[in-house]
Amino acid sequence: MMNVESLTVIGGHNKHGDAENIHLRLFAGTVTAVTGPTGSGKSRLLSDIECLAQFDTPTGRGILVNDAPADDRDRFGFDGKLVAQLSQNMNFVTDLTVGEFLAMHAESRRSEEDGLISAVFKCANNLAGEKFTLDTKVTQLSGGQSRALMIADCALMSNSPIVLIDEIENAGVDRRKAIALLTRSEKIVLVSTHDPLLALGADMRIVIKNGGIYRVMETSEEEKNALSEIEMIDALMSEVRGRIRRGERVEYELLRVIQRADTRYFA
Amino acid sequence: MKLITVSGPPSAGKTSVILRLAECLAGRLGVVKFDCLTSFDRETYESAGIPVKVGLSGKFCPDHFYVNNVDGAVEWGIRSGLDYLITESAGLCNRCSPHITGIMGVCVIDCLSGVRTPRKIGPMLRLADVVALTKGDIVSQAEREVFAWNVRQSNERAQIIFINGITGQGAFMLSKATEDARSVNTLSDARLRFTMPTAACAYCTGETRIGEPYQMGMMEKMSYDEYGEDEL
Incomplete structure (x- = not known):
């Protein structure tokens, strides 16, 4: 997986065709909150980033990786691995124990790193309110435990350099610890959220209105x-x-x- | 007219993927839906303003039915002045593949079907140009990654695209992939990428009784010996 140090969002236009006039750089190890009313276009921004829009999506935005435009080979070349996503709606559906599950994920990465599985396991337990074991079935984890395991796995095992998070609840998982963990792994983190704690805990927030970027605010x-x-x-x-x-x-x-x-x- | 074959297991989300794709394509798109017994997709496509023909295979093998009618689909598409024609069919036995040499083939699979499913689907997946993975928004990132990796093990060259059939996320990349789809005027003399299964036995002609005396024609008997092979 390529090393992504920065992501640049070049503004397009909102639903009414008004220009966004934005040239925004996001760096590895930083958190950016994406806020705005429901239906304002937050997912559109995340989806432009996911497909590395080249002024060819409905918003007219351009996304640069390490200051360079992406050609079609780049855009298709990652097998969807450039961007990892985490959302409240996600569940584990595989009938395996936590240990087997992590081993399977490690195998798909052909990872030889010793101790990676136990590192993810320990880290997930550290984030979760209630502890679980390597023998617990992933489908039997509570909501908080599932979220904790997904976040730890995403930070330590998944090699996607960009993480898009869609509203994680605080129940059973320490959100702020979770976000800090992702930034420590040098990821570019975008959190779509209505939660003031997450929004103010970010380095910057992008406010979306009428399908466009309305304001970009650094946390004062x-x-x-x-x-x-x-x-x-x-x-x-x-x-x-x-x-x-x-x-x-x-x-x-x-x-x-x-x-x-x-x-x-x-x- | 650009022709694209879309296939995938029942309820994988083929129709949703096609509807989301249609939203991203400029030009007139039509669909020929091949199904077995019944289909509710005519209304779905019509309400989206997409011209549609539905073919139900009924008592015929669905894949044989498909290949006998796909050339007619192209003639219909040309007559209707379409820019894009999509044939939609379920790969019902995981043995068949509707993909045609030189014609863009898309296989749709859903992430809920289990991370190992890609290894169980045959030529429909193995010989596809694009593999569209649906329902990825409700499984974990780790499972999505393992799923995509298993797809890659079965098909080294396909473009793998995650598509959310509800929000349309990812459909834009599929529409970009269709830029490579070839234009055709006819399928006469075109070839399937993979043979259809053999089927010329007593049961093909309506036999319902079970037992050796009634089994005639092309058939294969399993071995139930202790060390017998359990697959062909």
């Missing part, structure tokens, strides 16, 4: 600072959720913790 210092407080609100919500699950009471004291911005409480 103020937003980065606000993020830690928003994370606390999120932690409060998980704490409340946890207490209800465990059959415990939700006390007012919990809400006051936020006002005192006492992060140690949740540590």
Whole structure:
């Protein structure tokens, strides 16, 4: 698989034919959020990237890889492996254990790397709320465990340099750890999301409106600072959720913790 | 008129792939759908404004029925002034292949059918120019990769394209692939890429009774010995 250091999005036009006037470079190891109302055209952007649009798709966008246009041989040459995708709708359908499944994936990559399977396994368990074993059937994993295994596998075993993520929920998997893992693997990560934590945790966000790129916003210092407080609100919500699950009471004291911005409480 | 043969197991998503492809192609596209007993696709195509002919093979072997009627399909397409004609057929026994030498052949398989399925499909996949993989949006990335790898093991040269039959993601690349499809005026003297299965026995002519006395014509008996081969 080729080494992809940068991806350039050259603007086309929106549904009304207005030019996007965009020349945007995304680098390996960075996260870009794609936001916008449902049906605004987020998937279109991801699909332009997937097929390395050369000003020939309905949006008129161009995608450059390492600053160079892609010819037809490049566009067909990757067997769909340039871009890995992760979405909430995905499931494991193969009747194998986690261990067998990872071995099968490693074989398809002709991977000789020792320890790769156990690395993926450990990493997935680290992301998942509840632990699982190598003998668990992949079809019997919970939603969170499945997502954790898919993300770990995508980061460590799949060699696609670009990862497109479509809205991962927080349930049972640590999203921020997951995204950090993907960027550490030097991938170019795009996350289509409505989640403020994921959007503000990204380096940049692309806002889509009427089928076109409406704004490109770098995450500001103020937003980065606000993020830690928003994370606390999120932690409060998980704490409340946890207490209800465990059959415990939700006390007012919990809400006051936020006002005192006492992060140690949740540590 | 460019001719493309599209084949694949039942419910793999052939019709959806063709509809999404039609949205990406400029020019008049028509479809001839070959099916066995019944088909609901006439309405589907008509409501998308696509001219369609449906052929039901009924009591005939569907693949033999196909090859006996595909030349007529081309004549119909030319008469109707089509720019693209697509024949759609299910490769029902995994032994057959509707692909024709010199004519672009597309095989559609869905990722839900299991990662090893590509190894079980015969010439329909092995001799295809393009393999369109559907329903990849609902299985894991790892399974998609293993699936594509298994396709590659069966067919070294085909273009492999993931297509989402609902959103149309990937259909654009299929439309680019069809730029290579050859234009034809007739299929007279064209050749199938792979032979049809032999079928000239008592059961072909309506025999329903089971047992040696009724078995006549071209046939092959399995060996049930301990060390017998279980495949031909």
